[in-house]
Amino acid sequence: MIVELITTGSELLLGEIVNTNSAYLSSALNQAGFDVVYHSTVGDNRARMRSVMEIALERADIVITSGGLGPTLGDFTKEVMADLLGLPLCLHEPSLDKIKCFFAHRHTHMPVNNKKQAMVPEGSYILNNSCGTAPGIVIQHNNKVIIHLPGPPHELKTMVKDELLPYLSKHYPQEAIIVSKELHTYGLGESTVDETLRDILLAQSNPTIALLARPGEILVRITAKANNTTVAEELIADMEKQIRARLGNIIFSTDDKTMEEVVAESLLSNKKTIALAESCTGGLVTSRLTDVRGASAYLIGSVVCYSNDIKEKQIGVPHQTLLDYGAVSEPTARAMAEGVRRLNETDIGVGVTGIAGPDGGTPEKPVGTVYIAVAGKDETTCRLCHFTGNRTTIKRLVSQAVLNEIRNYLNR
Amino acid sequence: MIVELITTGSELLLGEIVNTNSAYLSSALNQAGFDVVYHSTVGDNRARMRSVMEIALERADIVITSGGLGPTLGDFTKEVMADLLGLPLCLHEPSLDKIKCFFAHRHTHMPVNNKKQAMVPEGSYILNNSCGTAPGIVIQHNNKVIIHLPGPPHELKTMVKDELLPYLSKHYPQEAIIVSKELHTYGLGESTVDETLRDILLAQSNPTIALLARPGEILVRITAKANNTTVAEELIADMEKQIRARLGNIIFSTDDKTMEEVVAESLLSNKKTIALAESCTGGLVTSRLTDVRGASAYLIGSVVCYSNDIKEKQIGVPHQTLLDYGAVSEPTARAMAEGVRRLNETDIGVGVTGIAGPDGGTPEKPVGTVYIAVAGKDETTCRLCHFTGNRTTIKRLVSQAVLNEIRNYLNR
Numbered sequence: 106m107i108v109e110l111i112t113t114g115s116e117l118l119l120g121e122i123v124n125t126n127s128a129y130l131s132s133a134l135n136q137a138g139f140d141v142v143y144h145s146t147v148g149d150n151r152a153r154m155r156s157v158m159e160i161a162l163e164r165a166d167i168v169i170t171s172g173g174l175g176p177t178l179g180d181f182t183k184e185v186m187a188d189l190l191g192l193p194l195c196l197h198e199p200s201l202d203k204i205k206c207f208f209a210h211r212h213t214h215m216p217v218n219n220k221k222q223a224m225v226p227e228g229s230y231i232l233n234n235s236c237g238t239a240p241g242i243v244i245q246h247n248n249k250v251i252i253h254l255p256g257p258p259h260e261l262k263t264m265v266k267d268e269l270l271p272y273l274s275k276h277y278p279q280e281a282i283i284v285s286k287e288l289h290t291y292g293l294g295e296s297t298v299d300e301t302l303r304d305i306l307l308a309q310s311n312p313t314i315a316l317l318a319r320p321g322e323i324l325v326r327i328t329a330k331a332n333n334t335t336v337a338e339e340l341i342a343d344m345e346k347q348i349r350a351r352l353g354n355i356i357f358s359t360d361d362k363t364m365e366e367v368v369a370e371s372l373l374s375n376k377k378t379i380a381l382a383e384s385c386t387g388g389l390v391t392s393r394l395t396d397v398r399g400a401s402a403y404l405i406g407s408v409v410c411y412s413n414d415i416k417e418k419q420i421g422v423p424h425q426t427l428l429d430y431g432a433v434s435e436p437t438a439r440a441m442a443e444g445v446r447r448l449n450e451t452d453i454g455v456g457v458t459g460i461a462g463p464d465g466g467t468p469e470k471p472v473g474t475v476y477i478a479v480a481g482k483d484e485t486t487c488r489l490c491h492f493t494g495n496r497t498t499i500k501r502l503v504s505q506a507v508l509n510e511i512r513n514y515l516n517r
Numbered sequence: 518m519i520v521e522l523i524t525t526g527s528e529l530l531l532g533e534i535v536n537t538n539s540a541y542l543s544s545a546l547n548q549a550g551f552d553v554v555y556h557s558t559v560g561d562n563r564a565r566m567r568s569v570m571e572i573a574l575e576r577a578d579i580v581i582t583s584g585g586l587g588p589t590l591g592d593f594t595k596e597v598m599a600d601l602l603g604l605p606l607c608l609h610e611p612s613l614d615k616i617k618c619f620f621a622h623r624h625t626h627m628p629v630n631n632k633k634q635a636m637v638p639e640g641s642y643i644l645n646n647s648c649g650t651a652p653g654i655v656i657q658h659n660n661k662v663i664i665h666l667p668g669p670p671h672e673l674k675t676m677v678k679d680e681l682l683p684y685l686s687k688h689y690p691q692e693a694i695i696v697s698k699e700l701h702t703y704g705l706g707e708s709t710v711d712e713t714l715r716d717i718l719l720a721q722s723n724p725t726i727a728l729l730a731r732p733g734e735i736l737v738r739i740t741a742k743a744n745n746t747t748v749a750e751e752l753i754a755d756m757e758k759q760i761r762a763r764l765g766n767i768i769f770s771t772d773d774k775t776m777e778e779v780v781a782e783s784l785l786s787n788k789k790t791i792a793l794a795e796s797c798t799g800g801l802v803t804s805r806l807t808d809v810r811g812a813s814a815y816l817i818g819s820v821v822c823y824s825n826d827i828k829e830k831q832i833g834v835p836h837q838t839l840l841d842y843g844a845v846s847e848p849t850a851r852a853m854a855e856g857v858r859r860l861n862e863t864d865i866g867v868g869v870t871g872i873a874g875p876d877g878g879t880p881e882k883p884v885g886t887v888y889i890a891v892a893g894k895d896e897t898t899c900r901l902c903h904f905t906g907n908r909t910t911i912k913r914l915v916s917q918a919v920l921n922e923i924r925n926y927l928n929r
Contacts, residue, residue, distance in 0.1 A: 118553050120544025124536050127558070132532025141530050142565060146539070146556035153554060160572060285533075296588040296628035306590060316589055317528060318669065326533070387807025388800025391821045395799025396909050398875055406827035408820055409793075409803045415818035415861065419831075449827065463810055473622070491623050494648060497808050498671070 106277060108134055108141045109165035111157060113172040113182050114256060115148040126171045126261055130254075133265055138279025138330075139167065149179045158189055162249055167277075172256030174239035176218040183226065183242060183253050190246050192226040200231060200240045207238050232268040236260040241268060250277070281330045284337035288325040288348060291364065291509045292355040298323050301351050305344075312344045320498070321505030322364075325352070357512060364508045365393040371515040372403040372453075379511070380449035381407040382420050382441035384432065385459040385475060389504045405449045410441065420444030431470075433458050435487050438476035442487075446480045453514065454480040457507050461496050475503050479514045486514065518689060520546055520553045521577035523569055525584040525594050526668060527560035538583045538666075538673055545677055550691025551579065561591045570601055574661055579689075584668030586651035588631045595638065595654060595665045602658050604638040612643060612652045619650050644680040648672040653680060662689075693742055696749035700737040700760060703776070703921050704767040710735050713763050717756075724752050726760075732910065733917035734776075737764075769924060776920045777805040783927040784815040784865075791923070792861035793819040794832050794853035796844065797871040797887060801916045817861045822853065832856030843882075845870050847899050850888035854899075858892045865926065866892040869919050873908050887915050891926045898926065 110130055116122050124146065131141045143165065147157045161168045173182030187194055201223035208215040222239045225231065232241025232252075237260040242253040252269065254261050290298060295318045299306065302325075306314055312329035327344050331337035349356060358367045372379060381391050391407040394400055408419055413432055416422040422440040430436045438456045446454025459475030466472035473494075478487040488510060492502045522542055528534050536558065543553045555577065559569045573580045585594030599606055613635035620627040634651045637643065644653025644664075649672040654665040664681065666673050702710060707730045711718065714737070718726055724741035739756050743749035761768060770779045784791060793803050803819040806812055820831050825844055828834040834852040842848045850868045858866025871887030878884035885906075890899040900922060904914045 112556075117540075117556065118543055119547050120540045120542070120553075123540040124556075128529070128532045128535040130532070131530055135531050141532075142560060142562070143569070144524075144529065144536075144556070144558035148554060150554070156576075157555070164568075283531075285531075294623075294625070294628070296630050299589045299630065300628055315528065315591070318587070320671075326528075328531070383800070386804070387812065387816075388795070388803035388819060388821060391800035392798070392804050392912070395821075395823070395873075396912065398908055400799070401823055404799075404821075405824050406820065406822050406831065407800060408818065408831075409800065409807075409816075410818050411807070411813055412817050419818065419860070448831070461807075471622075493619070493622055496810055498648075500804070500808065 106139055106166040106279070107164070108139045108167045108169065109143040109145065109161040110141060111161055111168065111170045112144070112146045112256075113149070113154060113170060114146075115179075117146050118148045125258055126256070129258070129262060130169060130171070130265065133270065135283050137270055137274060138282045139273070149173070149181075151181060151185050154182065154185045155189055158186055162189075162251075166248075167250045167252065169252040169254060171254045171261055174222060174253060174255050176216065176222055176238070180221075183224075186244075186251060186253070187226040190226065190244065190251070192228070192244070192246070194224040195227050196220075197223050197225045197229075197231060197240065200225070203240070204238045230272070232264050232272065234260055234264055235267065236263050243272065280332050282332070282334065282337065283328060283330050284334060284341060285326055285328040286341045286345065287360050288327070288345065288352075288356045289358045289362070289364075290323045290325060290352055290355045291321065291357050291505065293323065293352075295323050298325070298352070302348065305347060305351075312340050314344070314348070321502050322357075325356075354513075354516065357509065363396075364505060364512070366397055368508050368511050368515070369394065369397040369400065369403065371512060375515055377452040377515065378403055378405050378449075379453040379455065380405050380445045380451040381455040381457070381507075382416075382445035383407060383409050383457055384411060384416070384441070385461045386457050386500055386503050386507065387411065389500050390455070390457065390507045393504055393508065405451050408445055408448070416441060420448055433460055433470055433474060433476065435476050435478070435489065438478035439480070439485050439487050442478035442480035442485055452481065453511070455507060455511060456480070457503065459490075459503060461499050461503075463496060473499055475506070477503075477507050477510050479510050481514065486510070518551055518578040518691070519576070520551050520579045520581065521555040521557065521573040522553060523573055523580065523582045524556070524558045525561070525566060525582060526558075527591075529558050530560045537670055538668070541670070541674060542581060542583070542666075542677065545682060548695045548697065549682055549686060550694045551685070551689075561585070561593075563593060563597050566594065566597045567601055570598055574601075574663075578660075579662045579664065581664040581666060583666045583673055586634060586665060586667050588628065588634055588650070592633075595636075598656075598663060598665065599638040602638065602656065602663070604640070604656070604658070606636040607639050608632075609635050609637045609641075609643060609652065612637070615652075616650045642684070644676050644684070646672055646676055647679065648675050655681075655684065693744055694746065694749065695740060695742050696746060696753060697738055697740040698753045698757065699772050700739070700757065700764070700768050701770045701774075701776075702735045702737060702764055702767045703733065703769050703917065705735065705764075707735050710737065710764070714760065717759060717763075724756050726756070733914050734769075737768075766928070769921065775805075775808075776917055776924070778809050780920050780923050780927070781806065781809040781812065781815065783924060785811075787927055789864040789927065790815055790817050790861075791865040791867065792817050792857045792863040793867040793869070793919075794828075794857035795819060795821050795869055796823060796828070796853070797873045798869050798912055798916050798919065799823065801912050802867070802869065802919045805916055805920065817863050820857055820860070828853060832860055845872055845882055845886060845888065847888050847890070847901065850890035851892070851897050851899050854890035854892035854897055864893065865923070867919060867923060868892070869915065871902075871915060873911050873915075875908060885911055887918070889915075889919050889922050891922050893926070898922070
């Protein structure tokens with residue numbers, strides 16, 4: 106069944122709050138097998154609200170509104186809909202009693218204008234609001250289902266989970282449910298991933314595949330529709346196998362696992378300790394590695410060596426190397442990695458040096474030029490990378506690249 | 518002028534991402550004096566997208582889309598609109614060159630499917646994309662203005678700020694504009710700030726004042742409406758004076774200036790150099806200080822001393838201090854600050870040690886216990902703080918507290 110969500114409230118149109126209700130409702134309803142295909146937002150204006158509702162009732166089977174069920178003059182969502190459907194509003198005694206109790210519980214009397222929250226369209230089914238005073242409303246009218254939910258996110262979420270979803274699955278059982286799995290990739294651009302998977306993407310039906318560009322990664326999302334979880338997961342597993350055959354090692358994690366978590370797990374399972382010498386990233390890589398609980402098991406320490414003097418004195422980058430090749434060079438990156446490994450007596454040492462910008466770039470070494478070295482017992486690898494963006498973007502992208510170099514080093 | 522925003526992308530309808538673009542665009546456009554009265558969201562479905570665009574063109578003067586300008590098969594927003602308007606797509610050579618440069622800078626060839634990003638409707642005005650490959654597009658057609666923006670929030674925001682708003686204010690100047698100014702405070706809770714400003718908050722009309730709780734700060738937003746910027750700014754300046762008289766030094770910055778930028782400016786104007794010894798923050802404070810351009814002028818280096826061994830060997834925390842008081846203690850924090858100051862020969866040394874959790878807490882020193890020491894030539898200060906939240910939240914809150922300690926030290 107086609108669902109349209111209508112979120113109401115001028116604060117949304119003024120950009121004072123972000124519309125999290127639409128995201129929550131969409132996720133919950135899609136997983137329950139309903140197709141949410143339109144979101145609309147309209148302010149506290151009766152005429153515009155009515156026209157938005159008319160359009161929704163034409164193109165959707167289920168129309169869900171959120172907001173405008175409060176006691177104030179600016180709350181009139183259910184009134185506008187009832188008027189559009191030609192339904193009178195009647196007092197719902199149990200709701201009025203609940204509202205009175207709600208205030209009594211706070212040792213205050215119910216303000217008279219809260220009474221309007223207990224007025225509901227004739228023939229409505231009531232969804233209990235366990236967090237507030239506005240009852241939820243379900244109306245079945247000319248083969249359409251109209252649902253009114255309160256605007257405050259915690260009231261809406263609780264009502265959807267405890268009241269709406271059970272009601273919908275009982276009265277409108279869906280044949281199919283939806284399950285998704287995300288594959289996080291690093292190392293290829295969106296269009297290259299798109300080309301690599303082109304024929305699979307063209308042939309997709311169920312499961313479907315979506316590519317999403319995120320800072321420092323491309324997300325491949327597999328979404329399967331089936332009449333039960335087991336079947337959906339089988340469909341996903343099969344598709345995942347095909348995609349892994351194409352993308353291989355650039356897939357660094359699945360679902361919500363971050364790059365730093367992947368590297369941390371790999372360090373732990375390989376029983377390796379690590380230390381970093383960070384220049385252009387200014388400690389960001391170490392900070393990300395210490396975002397993972399239990400980091401002290403593998404991270405011994407790091408040196409943020411911003412000045413050449415520190416590079417030389419603290420981690421022993423040879424004076425001549427800095428003179429001959431400069432701070433942003435492969436020899437310096439290698440010396441940093443080897444130096445910090447020696448200093449902290451770890452299995453792995455990492456050196457990262459580059460130009461985060463916006464100043465300091467040259468024609469030979471433009472802003473975004475970065476050398477990443479990883480030193481182990483026997484050998485040191487070094488990679489030259491180029492990034493674009495503002496200073497913080499470049500730092501973030503470099504930190505992702507450094508973590509990926511560590512990951513590759515551990516996977517050799 | 519009436520504005521409708523159309524955000525495209527199935528990930529929005531699946532509830533996989535929250536629609537922050539609509540909130541950002543609404544806020545920016547309202548401040549510029551435009552009335553955003555409808556938000557619509559539609560998925561990657563040509564027929565439905567076309568119908569949503571048709572409705573928008575009927576009821577709005579300016580229709581702004583975001584998303585669907587990428588190189589993949591799922592990107593077709595501008596194609597659907599061009600077809601609806603009956604406009605052919607033409608190659609925009611400068612955009613193609615920019616895209617080629619973008620890839621050349623990464624030392625890779627432009628994938629062939631990126632070329633479609635340079636195809637624009639005949640007669641379009643182009644908005645430069647300084648963060649990505651998809652140019653923005655402005656079309657003037659039958660007294661309507663159609664604007665296509667990229668979906669990635671950082672690309673969209675930069676384009677709106679640098680390209681779209683200047684274009685709109687030049688071609689469609691509005692009568693009443695809205696100007697806001699934000700005062701960032703650190704050190705008092707929301708309710709305390711609310712009490713301190715109570716009578717001002719009750720008396721507000723124009724300008725209005727809003728208090729917003731953000732991680733590590735309370736924001737005081739002053740918003741004035743007037744027919745020109747000068748008048749609005751006068752209204753704001755008067756209100757700001759009243760608020761500053763109440764809140765004083767807890768206001769650490771205005772508008773978009775971050776705590777790290779404030780500290781960086783203070784270090785520069787005081788001609789002070791700094792070095793940090795970070796334990797529980799794992800390099801986050803140093804990373805934030807190096808997010809500011811030109812950080813090398815004041816930041817010499819830092820040591821992330823996660824293990825006691827490093828605290829002892831690299832920055833000279835006495836073995837006995839660690840034995841007697843433990844790693845999370847005032848004496849250790851002080852020794853870290855003084856040690857790293859000595860090691861890096863800086864004016865200021867900072868030591869931060871605590872328990873980020875979720876493990877490592879004790880009844881005496883629960884998770885969130887943190888000692889922050891700042892060492893100068895003559896004296897060392899130390900503060901004990903307590904924070905709650907998950908590991909990354911605590912790290913972020915601690916980093917804010919450390920930066921504020923440095924700010925207070927420099928303001929003495």
